[in-house]
Structures are given as structure tokens and as C-alpha cells.
Amino acid sequence: MAFELELISPIEVAKDVALAVQEYTLLSAQSLANFFRRPLYMGDMLQQADLIGVGSLPIVILTGLSVGALLALNSASTLQRFGGITLIGQLVSLGMVTELGPLITGLMVAGRNASGMASELGSMIVTEQIDAMRALGTDPTKKLITPRVGATAFMLFFLTIIADLLGLIGGYGVAHLLFGLDTQQYWTSVWQTLVFRDVFTGLIKPVLFGFIIATVGCYYGISTRGGTQGVGRSTTQAVVASSVLILVVDFFVTKLIFAIFGYR
Amino acid sequence: MPAPTLPSENPAASVVSPSGYALEFDNVSIAFDENVVLDGISFQLPHGETKALFGVAGSGKSTLLKLAMGLLRPDGGRIFVLGEEVTRMSEQELFELRRRVGIVFQESALFDSLKVYENVAFRLMEEGISAEEIERRVREALRFVELEQTYDMRPSELSGGMRRRVAIARAIITEPEVLLYDSPTGGLDPVTSNTIVELIVKQRDVYKTSALMATHRLQDAFTMATHQFDKATNQLVVLPKGQRGEVPMSFLILRDGKVIFDGDGHQLATSRDDYIREYIS
Numbered sequence: 029m030a031f032e033l034e035l036i037s038p039i040e041v042a043k044d045v046a047l048a049v050q051e052y053t054l055l056s057a058q059s060l061a062n063f064f065r066r067p068l069y070m071g072d073m074l075q076q077a078d079l080i081g082v083g084s085l086p087i088v089i090l091t092g093l094s095v096g097a098l099l100a101l102n103s104a105s106t107l108q109r110f111g112g113i114t115l116i117g118q119l120v121s122l123g124m125v126t127e128l129g130p131l132i133t134g135l136m137v138a139g140r141n142a143s144g145m146a147s148e149l150g151s152m153i154v155t156e157q158i159d160a161m162r163a164l165g166t167d168p169t170k171k172l173i174t175p176r177v178g179a180t181a182f183m184l185f186f187l188t189i190i191a192d193l194l195g196l197i198g199g200y201g202v203a204h205l206l207f208g209l210d211t212q213q214y215w216t217s218v219w220q221t222l223v224f225r226d227v228f229t230g231l232i233k234p235v236l237f238g239f240i241i242a243t244v245g246c247y248y249g250i251s252t253r254g255g256t257q258g259v260g261r262s263t264t265q266a267v268v269a270s271s272v273l274i275l276v277v278d279f280f281v282t283k284l285i286f287a288i289f290g291y292r
Numbered sequence: 293m294p295a296p297t298l299p300s301e302n303p304a305a306s307v308v309s310p311s312g313y314a315l316e317f318d319n320v321s322i323a324f325d326e327n328v329v330l331d332g333i334s335f336q337l338p339h340g341e342t343k344a345l346f347g348v349a350g351s352g353k354s355t356l357l358k359l360a361m362g363l364l365r366p367d368g369g370r371i372f373v374l375g376e377e378v379t380r381m382s383e384q385e386l387f388e389l390r391r392r393v394g395i396v397f398q399e400s401a402l403f404d405s406l407k408v409y410e411n412v413a414f415r416l417m418e419e420g421i422s423a424e425e426i427e428r429r430v431r432e433a434l435r436f437v438e439l440e441q442t443y444d445m446r447p448s449e450l451s452g453g454m455r456r457r458v459a460i461a462r463a464i465i466t467e468p469e470v471l472l473y474d475s476p477t478g479g480l481d482p483v484t485s486n487t488i489v490e491l492i493v494k495q496r497d498v499y500k501t502s503a504l505m506a507t508h509r510l511q512d513a514f515t516m517a518t519h520q521f522d523k524a525t526n527q528l529v530v531l532p533k534g535q536r537g538e539v540p541m542s543f544l545i546l547r548d549g550k551v552i553f554d555g556d557g558h559q560l561a562t563s564r565d566d567y568i569r570e571y572i573s
Contacts, residue, residue: 160401
């Protein structure tokens with residue numbers, strides 16, 4: 029069997045990328061504008077909140093606990109060398125609350141839900157269900173996309189809080205059981221380290237990440253072309269794009285918050 | 293075969309649009325990349341008439357129906373549905389118009405995550421109608437297509453023919469003024485096809501709904517042109533030979549993106565065009 033390689037002009041690639049960015053931006057803006065238009069489809073939003081929030085709880089619990097424990101384990105050996113093992117609580121709390129909690133939760137939920145949204149909406153596209161919905165006089169962005177965006181942003185906020193807490197518990201387990209750190213000492217340092225800007229940073233990120241996960245997942249879903257193969261492609265692209273976008277946005281949000289509040 | 297009992301009789305064709313037609317295409321063209329699918333298509337569908345749309349696979353029949361519904365935008369030309377120019381309407385305005393038009397998709401396009409009654413009731417639920425009223429109308433529509441027993445089932449539990457009939461029930465539940473059928477009998481066995489043809493004729497003759505039906509099957513369209521629905525016996529009856537031209541039925545044939553025939557059954561049968569003669573032979 030002979031394969032033919034087709035060379036694509038860089039200008040065409042640039043045009044396609046620009047078009048995709050434009051379509052994604054329009055879809056994101058529309059999904060937000062729909063919150064101010066009737067009907068709001070609260071039932072669909074609650075259903076999605078259950079699927080995304082409650083459904084993601086086991087992986088968030090496991091990853092939160094593991095990341096907290098690993099953070100404590102890896103930093104403890106270095107801190108011990110300088111006699112600073114008591115600082116372990118500070119390190120875990122800052123790391124989990126400002127950075128790792130939102131990031132790991134976002135990436136886990138992206139892997140689980142961006143793919144789910146892309147495959148579900150992609151299947152609806154290839155079986156003409158989205159066209160049927162439009163033909164029945166219902167706006168698919170209102171009925172399908174806005175509830176997912178709202179539910180993901182809302183639930184990721186709470187999932188991150190759970191991940192943060194479990195990360196701190198995981199860190200405590202390692203610090204107390206393996207390095208003999210006193211319980212009160214650990215939790216006092218955890219509590220005293222955190223200031224408003226840390227909590228604010230840690231709680232603003234999941235809302236943005238939730239928005240990214242849902243809009244990217246839905247965008248790749250409704251852009252699906254090419255039958256079942258296209259659904260598979262959209263699913264993969266949704267996970268990759270949402271994960272990369274989360275990492276990029278995380279960097280800029282952190283930088284912005286440093287610019288606003290100053291360095292610690 | 294006797295047809296199921298009738299729901300409320302409320303002929304939709306009494307609404308007359310400013311253009312005088314239920315549906316009108318005026319020099320409509322559309323291409324996908326380099327592939328020109330429709331090239332300067334013009335035709336009219338009068339109120340109460342059913343027009344059978346023929347063409348080989350890939351001739352643009354489904355595209356034409358999607359254009360009529362406003363699901364696709366043409367590259368050129370104008371399309372009027374119930375007197376409103378869909379080619380100038382925004383998506384939000386189209387949602388309103390689409391409530392007056394029903395469509396049956398080629399592969400039914402039922403929502404697979406919803407049960408049959410939720411599929412059929414979809415539009416009514418969106419309109420905020422009471423649960424009792426929705427149940428009554430859904431049962432009525434399912435009775436019309438002889439599938440009341442599937443009320444609580446999921447689309448995946450139905451056969452292809454049953455899915456097609458549920459799609460018809462979903463399209464007619466709001467008593468639309470125009471119905472668009474995309475290959476409603478495609479891939480079905482002859483018995484199921486006859487049942488669906490009977491439902492379409494009943495919709496034409498009892499409710500006077502205007503319809504555009506894309507199909508490959510000439511025999512279905514000829515059955516529709518030579519039969520009418522008899523309300524007294526609740527079944528299709530063959531028209532006497534002298535009365536066959538009185539049925540509100542016409543034919544449209546597409547070839548290479550253009551309309552090569554638009555007329556009634558008699559004109560089609562007596563056409564001297566070689567392609568048309570070969571097509572209908």
C-alpha cells in the first residue's frame with residue numbers, strides 16, 4: 029500500500045489556528061452570556077454538577093492525599109539536613125493551597141471530564157442530534173454547553189478545597205508518622221503560613237480551570253468532523269488542549285497575582 | 293392496512309404566508325470547499341402540497357432540507373419558509389421559526405440519552421407545558437405512529453423502523469405547518485416503509501401539512517401520488533385513474549446540483565428527458 033504525504037501550506041495552518049481561536053472565543057463568550065438569558069436549564073446544570081463533582085471525588089481524594097504526602101516526603105529529607113523539619117507544614121500548606129491543589133485537581137478533572145464532554149457532544153454531532161436539537165427550536169449552547177461550564181467551574185472550586193485539605197492531611201501523615209513531627213506544631217505552621225492572597229490564589233484558579241475544561245471539552249465536541257474516528261480525535265485533543273491551557277493560564281494567573289499583591 | 297386512530301384534527305395549511313408558498317427556494321447555491329452541491333436551485337412548495345425530492349446519492353437532497361431548516365447557510369440565493377426569509381434570519385430568530393416546522397432526519401437523530409417519551413415531548417417541555425398535557429399529547433402522537441407501547445423505552449431498544457416512526461411522532465407533535473422528511477423509508481423493509489408512507493399521506497390529507505420529502509424510492513412517491521387517506525375507513529385507498537392528478541403531490545429531481553424536473557406525476561411519467569426516463573424506469 030502506498031502512502032501519499034500531503035504538504036500543507038503554513039499559511040493554511042495559520043488560518044486554521046486563527047479560525048479555531050476565533051470559534052473557541054465566540055463559544056466561550058456565548059456560554060457566559062447564556063447565564064443572563066432564559067431559559068437557564070438548572071436541571072441540566074445540577075445533573076452535570078453531580079456527574080462532574082461527585083463523579084470526580086474519588087480521584088480528587090486519592091490525588092490530593094498522594095500529592096500532599098509526596099510533597100512532605102520529598103521536602104522533608106532536604107529540610108532535615110538543615111534542621112528545618114518543623115517547616116514542613118509551611119511548605120506543604122503553601123504548595124498545596126496556592127499551586128498543587130488547584131493544578132492537580134484541574135488536570136485530573138480535565139482528563140476525566142474534558143474527554144467526556146468532547147466524546148458526548150462529538151457523538152451527538154455525528155448522529156445529527158445537535159442538528160435535531162436546533163431543528164426543535166432549542167439552542168444547543170444554552171442546553172448543553174452553559175450547564176457544563178457552570179457546573180464545572182462551580183464544582184472544581186469545591187473539589188480543590190477538598191484536594192487541598194486532603195493534601196494537608198497527607199503531608200501531616202508523612203511528617204508525623206515518618207519524621208515524628210508534633211501534631212500541633214504541624215497544623216499551627218500550616219495555619220499561620222497562609223495569608224489572604226494564598227487562599228485567594230488557590231480559590232480563583234479552580235474557577236478559571238473549570239471554565240477552561242468545560243469550554244475546551246465542549247468546543248472540541250461540537251467541532252467534531254469525520255464520524256467515530258473524529259470523535260476519538262476530538263476526545264484526545266480536548267484533554268491535551270485543556271491540560272496545556274491550564275498550565276499556561278496557571279503561570280500567568282500566578283504572575284498576575286504576584287504583580288497585584290507583590291512577592292511574599 | 294388500517295391506520296391508527298387520529299389525534300385532534302387541526303389543519304395547519306390555513307396559515308398563508310406573504311410569499312404565497314409554504315417553502316420557496318430562489319436561485320440557491322452552496323458548495324463545500326471545491327465541491328458545488330447545489331447550483332442555482334429554484335422551486336416553490338405550495339401550501340398543503342407534498343413534494344417528493346429525488347436525486348442520486350450525494351446529489352444534495354439532505355443539504356437542501358437542512359438549508360430549508362436554516363441548519364446550513366447557502367453561499368447565494370434566498371430561501372423563504374412560511375413567508376419568512378431564513379437566509380436573512382439570525383440563529384435566535386430561526387429558533388422561533390423552527391417551532392413551526394418539523395423535520396425527520398435520515399437516521400432519526402433521536403436523543404439516545406433520553407427515553408422515547410422525552411424525545412417526543414422535547415419541544416413541549418421546552419415550551420413549559422404542564423406534565424399532564426405533555427403526557428396526553430405524547431401518547432396521542434405515539435398512538436398516531438402505532439408505538440404507544442414504546443413510551444418508556446430508550447431509542448437503543450427500538451428497531452430502525454420504530455426509531456423512524458418515533459422521529460415522525462416528535463416532528464408532528466406540535467402540529468407543524470411544514471414537514472421535511474429526509475429519506476424516511478431509507479433502509480427499511482417494505483412493510484415498515486408502507487406504514488411510514490401511510491403516515492405521511494395521512495399527514496398530507498388529514499392535516500393538510502405542506503411537506504418536502506427527500507427519497508430514493510420512486511415507488512413510495514408513486515404510492516403517495518396514486519393513493520389518498522380515507523378518514524372513514526382509516527386507511528389508504530387507491531384513487532380512480534381519472535382522479536390521480538387531484539392529489540396535492542409533485543416531484544422534483546436534482547442532478548449535478550441543478551433542478552432538472554419540477555412537476556406533477558403526469559408530467560413526470562410523460563417526460564421525454566432521457567435521464568428522467570431512465571431514472572423512473
